[in-house]
Amino acid sequence: MDNVDLDVLRRLAQWRREGHKVVLGTVTRTWGSAPRPIGAMVAVRGDGSIAGSVSGGCIEDDLSDKARAGAWPTDVPSVVRYGVSADEATRFGLPCGGTLELVLEPVADHSGVEELLAELTRGHRVLRRLDLATGQAVLETASDRADTLSLTASELAATHGPRWRLLIIGAGQMSQYLAQMALALDYEVIVCDPREEYSQGWEVPGARLVTTMPDDTVTEMRPDRHTAIVALTHDPKLDDLALLEALKSQAFYVGAIGSRANQAKRRERLVEFDLTRDDVARLHGPVGLRIGARTPPEIAVAILAHMTAERYGFHKLEFEAPDAGA
Template identity: 45%
Template sequence: MHDLTGAPETALAWHKAGRKVALATVVETWGSAPRRTGAQLVIAEDGEMQGSVSGGCVEGAVVLEALEAMEDHLSEGPSHKLLTYGVSDDDAFAVGLACGGTIRVLVEPIGSALLVDMLSELVAARAARTPVAYEVNLETGARALREDSYPDRFRLDRSGVEEDGATFVAVHNPPLRLVIVGAVHIAQHLTQMARAAGYDPVIIDPRPAFASLERFPGETLLDDWPDAAVEAAGLDTRTALVLLTHDPKLDDPALLKGLASDAFYIGALGSTRTHAKRVQRLTEAGMTEAQIARIHAPVGLDIGASGPAEIAVSILAEMTRVLRKGA
């Protein structure tokens, strides 16, 4: 499973331990900058750091600026620093950023710039798997946490500066999850591919011959009946549900849970004829036409896939399309 201890959690823990701490965040990049917007580095007053804003290119310079910011927190004006490093900047050139890349880095001391209560609220939202955006005005220092704003940024996992040039939005999305019902051959391939794409897979199958650690080494396996297991796993806006058993006794209970959830993707294996029967059963079970329309079936993009591995490719491709572009 994903380690949910990221930069905000580390910054809060270090602050609670009595240390002066600053959080550095990449707010903009141009050219071949080595880290994406939103990348973060935590710096403590003794120089200890965790994370990265440039893959090593400008970390030393950022740390020095952060140490100064922690000492200058009583000065007038915004208590954050906005730094720019690029090929035209002698300081950045000296530390190795000479490949045409330019980055802007926001440095925020905890307690003066980024208030502890707001950081605690952000950490709590991340722990609860609540998508949240951290918004900061780079000119005035005004800050807020937003849950219902910036839908496109949430969908694309894209932090960045708004068109006004002053508002930076850091998107904090929960890690992606994939819940697979049916520990079949396709699932073996899909699990590996999904993990490489950043998903935490969970495989559900009450049949011990299928759901075994020998077939899925190191993976999370749930052997409860699918509806109970799906409910236990939890389905939210960052979770995909894929049903692969081809057995209505196993697929349908999970589908009913999935259709009542906020899962961003629901896919079910089976031919067009099989899906027509599935639609009839779900209708009889009380599902609406709009709910049933959420199911991607036959599952996966039509790429002419042949064999379990290629079918897994088609499923992951369809999941990605829905995640990034919508259904």
Template identity: 55%
Template sequence: MHAPEQDALEHAIAWLQAGHRVHLCTVVRTWGSSPRLPGAMLALRDDGQLLGSVSGGCIEDELIERARDGRLPEVNGLLEYGVSRDEAQRYGIPCGGRLQIFVEQVQDADVLRPVLESLRQRKLLRRSVRLGTNDIVLGEAMPGAVACLEDGWFHHYFGPQWRLLIIGANQLGAILASMAQALEFHVLVCDPREEIRAQWQVDGVQWCECMPDDAVLEMVPDAYTAIVAVTHDPKLDDMALLEALRSEAFYVGALGSRLNQDKRRERLRMFDLNEEEIGRLHGPVGLPIGSRTPAEIAIAILAEIIQVRSQQRAAAITSQSIANALSTGNACAS
């Protein structure tokens, strides 16, 4: 499974090559309760076909009508929805919600190819477009940067797809893999036990046919990577965790009771991990929701992964706003 942005860009390029007019629509800013966050994007074809989402419903319908009627701007600009109570009800935006969308007509597939290649290489990229013109500037980006308007430019940040490496192809691993794919994670699974792999039935995952610690090293975990060990076998889990805790992975978790986790931390101290690295381990893994069945445990794990990701994103937004305010006196709103 590709990241939604990658799918949208691939389709946009294909549509342009087929002779269609194409617009990119991106959420710039939200107020109150809004369905999608800044940076959510869709590609829209002149006949109304689209890929991606900016609201999950009625705003897409209105954009489709604009595309079919030729009412989308030829020069990039902004559209706002949910400004009034009537509009909020019409477009299905939650009470008090409001969002601003940047609409850009793309006339040449070549302007999108560098962004697509950056996504494929798991690099961070900033794509800046000057409002009212077709000026585009590409540059480096910092992790956690969020789409925003600044001094007449719209900055859109493209980053790697979120990944989840699951150590263990048991029943819990299978349910976790299926749910994570629904949440748009690229899922990798590692389990060297042939008898366990033979029972695997979840499609769409990437298999790592090596020992778990080698799998962690080979994938080179970055800030968009989560790693969860669920084999319940210290010989498999611990070596993978040893490498994972030294990596840039934003989340590392392991299945097991509190007693087993205490024993695991003692084992990890026998290696060259420091207390800060060991403290990154989420164990027992998952939010404490009273989960007992494999499906409930998978929900708890993914809920905690999402919570950690959201906390880090909020911290990045705050840091970005402070940095912008200090450097320009005009922070990008989020």
């Protein structure tokens, strides 16, 4: 599920600490055009306060009204649908007659929400199984990076946590901006830098720092189609080591900082090893979209924009990678 819902869980946990009753809603099915994806979450406090979103606001308004009226589940989870009829679709603001199904669960100690929040804060991926008859939840380690959400007559099973990974080679200033922004975009961020003078000063909460050699780090990660690798040291001895392994992997995005002239030299170096021309052609270098970026945070935006385009299959963009800073 989209880890942006981490904020929903934080708010929910805070409300519970303050003594409020809270219901957690999870989108489990959609038909037609739905405003929010499966897995989206919303928390509703007993006084009608809302955290998160499952629609453009109309469904949240209805949930809020029901909370204030006490017309919501108090003991065990329930399944509700919005927009089944044309009139309801109009009333609840669902586009094109879309339909939204939610599981609404009253949160209690046995819901395991605080434990789930702790695991997600550590960057872990968790499979949560909710017993619909009792409201009891069990947490398990997610076995892979595929998203799971299934609803049966007896159980809601949902995967939570970051689905995508970003390995950054180098712990310099630009890496700090890139890591911070990537965390906000639901990436698990790993930063690799064996240089003590850089690794000692690394301070980005939520991003894991490793000091192993870049090629060993890439090999150990076993990059899959949910992995991006970006080399930012400007040191061929480090960047090229990572790229040699990354370009042979299934990583959906492999990029390296450097001017066009330096990138041409890098490509010639890479084909001297066990990489084919097709392997090397996968390299995005200079890395990022050409948006006029010059400062480290601007270049980080350009890199993440390009990663996002590749992630969603927008390969043919009118932009080109920046020449200078990246």
